[in-house]
Amino acid sequence: MPPIAELAGVTVAYRERLVVRGVDLAIAPGERVALVGPNGAGKSTLLRVLAGLVVPHDGRVTLGGDPVAGLSRAAIARRLAAVPGQAALPFATRVEEVVALGRLPHEDPFRGPGPADHAAVDAAIERVGIGSLRGRDARELSLGERQLVLIALAVAQAAPLLVLDEPTVHLDLRHQVAVMELLADLNRRDGVAVLAVLHDLALAAHFFPRLVLLDGGRVVADGPPARVLAPERVRATFGVDPAIFAVPAPIDAAAPELTVGTGGR
Amino acid sequence: MSIGGRSLALARAHVGRPARAPGAVVLALAGLGVLALAVVIAVAAGSVAVAPGDTLGILLRALGLPVDRSWSPAAETIVLELRLPRVLTAIMVGGGLAVAGAAFQGLLRNPLADPYVLGTASGAALGAAIAVLIPFRAVFLDLGLLHVLSFAGALAAVAVVYRLGRGGGPFAPLTGLLLTGYAVGSLLAAGLAMTMFLAGSNLRQIFAFLLGGMEGASWLRLAFAAPLIAGGSIAIVARARVLNGLLLGEEAAAHLGVDVRRERAILLALASLVTAAAVAVAGLVGFVGLVAPHLVRLVVGPDARRVLPLAAILGAILLVLADLGARLLGEIPVGVVTAVVGAPFFLVLLRGTRSAYEL
Numbered sequence: 001m002p003p004i005a006e007l008a009g010v011t012v013a014y015r016e017r018l019v020v021r022g023v024d025l026a027i028a029p030g031e032r033v034a035l036v037g038p039n040g041a042g043k044s045t046l047l048r049v050l051a052g053l054v055v056p057h058d059g060r061v062t063l064g065g066d067p068v069a070g071l072s073r074a075a076i077a078r079r080l081a082a083v084p085g086q087a088a089l090p091f092a093t094r095v096e097e098v099v100a101l102g103r104l105p106h107e108d109p110f111r112g113p114g115p116a117d118h119a120a121v122d123a124a125i126e127r128v129g130i131g132s133l134r135g136r137d138a139r140e141l142s143l144g145e146r147q148l149v150l151i152a153l154a155v156a157q158a159a160p161l162l163v164l165d166e167p168t169v170h171l172d173l174r175h176q177v178a179v180m181e182l183l184a185d186l187n188r189r190d191g192v193a194v195l196a197v198l199h200d201l202a203l204a205a206h207f208f209p210r211l212v213l214l215d216g217g218r219v220v221a222d223g224p225p226a227r228v229l230a231p232e233r234v235r236a237t238f239g240v241d242p243a244i245f246a247v248p249a250p251i252d253a254a255a256p257e258l259t260v261g262t263g264g265r
Numbered sequence: 266m267s268i269g270g271r272s273l274a275l276a277r278a279h280v281g282r283p284a285r286a287p288g289a290v291v292l293a294l295a296g297l298g299v300l301a302l303a304v305v306i307a308v309a310a311g312s313v314a315v316a317p318g319d320t321l322g323i324l325l326r327a328l329g330l331p332v333d334r335s336w337s338p339a340a341e342t343i344v345l346e347l348r349l350p351r352v353l354t355a356i357m358v359g360g361g362l363a364v365a366g367a368a369f370q371g372l373l374r375n376p377l378a379d380p381y382v383l384g385t386a387s388g389a390a391l392g393a394a395i396a397v398l399i400p401f402r403a404v405f406l407d408l409g410l411l412h413v414l415s416f417a418g419a420l421a422a423v424a425v426v427y428r429l430g431r432g433g434g435p436f437a438p439l440t441g442l443l444l445t446g447y448a449v450g451s452l453l454a455a456g457l458a459m460t461m462f463l464a465g466s467n468l469r470q471i472f473a474f475l476l477g478g479m480e481g482a483s484w485l486r487l488a489f490a491a492p493l494i495a496g497g498s499i500a501i502v503a504r505a506r507v508l509n510g511l512l513l514g515e516e517a518a519a520h521l522g523v524d525v526r527r528e529r530a531i532l533l534a535l536a537s538l539v540t541a542a543a544v545a546v547a548g549l550v551g552f553v554g555l556v557a558p559h560l561v562r563l564v565v566g567p568d569a570r571r572v573l574p575l576a577a578i579l580g581a582i583l584l585v586l587a588d589l590g591a592r593l594l595g596e597i598p599v600g601v602v603t604a605v606v607g608a609p610f611f612l613v614l615l616r617g618t619r620s621a622y623e624l
Contacts, residue, residue: 053519077522084517090374091567093512104510105522110503112570157521 002065004029004161004193005050005080010059012045012217019045020056021217027195029160032187034204035197036228037214038238043197044165046214050195051163052076064160077105081157083150083164088139095133095141095149099124102156124156127190128182144175151182155192162186164196168203176200180207184251205229206248213237225250289571292564296578300356303582307355307589308348315340324349346484354482354490355588356581358547359557361494361539363580366554367561367572368501368536371508372529373439380540380554383446383533384422387453389544392418393474394460397467411474412486412545419541425449427533439529476598477550479588486546493542497535498577504532508569551600552607553580553587559611 003026012020020042027033035043048054049061052068061068063079071079081102089098102124103117113121125131130148133141138149147167154162164183168176184207187194198204204211205225213221213228215237221228231242309320319336323344326332334341365380373382381387392414399410430445461471507528510518519525543550557580558572565571584599587606591599 051520053516072522073519073524074522077520080520082517082520084513084520087514087517089512089567090370090376091512091562093567097566097568098513101509101513101517101521104506107506109506112506 001029003027003062004031004064005195006060006062007046007049008060010046010049010056010061012042012049012054012056019217020049022059023214023217023219025212025219025222027161027193030187030191030193031210032184032194032208033196033210033212034208035195035212035214036199036201036204037220041214042217043214047082047163047165047195047197051080051082074105077157077159079159080161080163081154081159083147083154083162083167085165092137092139095130095136095138096121096125098138098149099152099156102153102158105157120156120158124152127155127186128152144171144178147171147175147179148182151179155186160191161193161195164194166197166199168198168200176203183207201229201234201245202248205250207251209250289565289575292575293578296575296582300578300582300585303585303589304352304356307352307585308344310589311343311348311592313340313343315344320344350484350487351479351482351588352585354487354546355479355584357487357491357494358479358543358550359553359580359582359584359587360577361498361543361580362550362554362584363557363576364498364501364573365536365539365543366580367558367569367576368508368532369554370558371511371569372532372536373443374511374514375443376559377555378443379551380536380543381549381551382443383537384426384449384453385419385537385540385544386549387450387457388422389415389419389541390471390475390549391453391457391460392416392421393548394457394464394471397464397470398460411470412489415474415548416541416545419544420537422449422453423533423537423541427530473598474548475600477548477600477603478591478596478598479547479584480592480596482546490542490546494539497539497542498573501532501535501539502570502573502577504528504535505569505573507532508573509567512567547599549600550584550603552603552611553584556607556611557583 005027007023007025010020010023011018019040023042023046025046035046037043045054049056050063050068052061052071052073055069063071063076068076100113100117100121103113103120106120107113107117125134128148128151130145130152133145133149138146141149151164151167162183167179167183171179180203183194183196186192196208198208209224211221211223211225211228212219213233220237221233226247229245229247234240234242234245305317305320305324308324309315309317315323315336319340322332322334323336323341326334327345327349362380366378369378369380369382370376372378393411395418396410396414426442426446426449429449430439430442461468464471507518507523510521510523511525511529513521515525515529540554558576561572561575561579565575584603587602588599591597591602594602
């Protein structure tokens, strides 16, 4: 199957500094991939390159087989749904109104949302399990609840690729696991490809069958967690004693339901 | 699968507006009805009272309906040549400022923004003050130097602020623009203070402009401002989805398919044009552009597709009534009325909002 998203020889420089150096990365439809690596490795930049927000100095970027540079913003938004970072809303906004923003790239620009859009919003709210939050002001939710609302927005966007930048940051353990389980479930049951930047290696290794390790703007390892997070590589990349971190069993490998929590911190 | 749902059984208060708000169309029709009523009252009332029946008759006859003339020619002149253009100017200015205010609030993602934040007010004021100082009088299409220079001053100030304050990348928030607007505004205010110092006996004219007012309204001035205000407002309403995308921030808007850099520049230009045209014919009328969008959001939520047209109608109603009040109180500046009514009202609004506005 042709990749749903592909970076080939991508290089990005900010001012004089190279932040991404010759990265090759292909995401197949329905795949679940975690981007890991130290701060400043270029993970977030790669996501922004894929979404067409950063234009690479060299290399090729395609979404669904077409070069990103030739796609309109709306066309990109129909192929790639990015879960926004925790953003402050300037006005009181209901949860369902936030989720409905996901329909912006689909709805008729002049007549506004139609029945299909309303149905997609209802389905996304149902799918993420936030029906009880519908009428609440999104600004008054806890961070964990907010993250679920923003994921519902991306689900309503109905793109074949879901992209997240550190979706579990600042969340307590229960919500971290809830978000990870939701992503795995969206991926397995709905066939949505997921590409997430993660800092927690234990969560990444447990919930993602494929890890891409970035360091200094380069892909240094790409494959199953056990191989990518081999002790000597963790030491070389993160500069820490690998003994404090044990790779948990992946959920896809008939493992007991939850073994997260021992190694994460 | 119900993720994260367990702790949510404790249903906290919902957003404080009706769960199923009345349709925006119903509200718009009701608003237009109130506006029509306000127009008739505002045209009928004044130092020379014209009976409401006669007023309606004159208005309907002017619209080409076969109504028998049962009123004096003087009443007809007062209604059609003095009061009607004034009321229509109030409609255009109030509606335009409300749309521009809603657009600036959405663009800057700041609930305290109003149509004047990016320097339009101080630019227009300085332009008007300079016009007052120039001894030379030129009038073209009923537009004096004051109108032309205040219009140009408002646009020039925004252009300078935009050139200086943009930057920080296409997805950077417009905070820099807001601060630049403040800085440039302060500089222009110094120029205004200097011209006022030099104005001597013409000071009153500058003050009248600063406080706003519809008493200078005429058909020709309306013919200049109305197309700019109406055209600009309609173009803003047509871009409501951009403002919706910006609710979650610039980068989120880009991810939702909005060409942020381009659309933001277009909306800023349109909102500034509407503001400049309104200011040129009515001076600096405060609070309408700040309050009307917030009132509408309290009822229908933040969806700009509803907020913009409803804010236009509400802004028009508010300014027609404020101008009527100003007229009945002996031609006091309308800005005094909108401030005296608007400011306490806005304070109540802020206190009533449960969660404090974030900045």
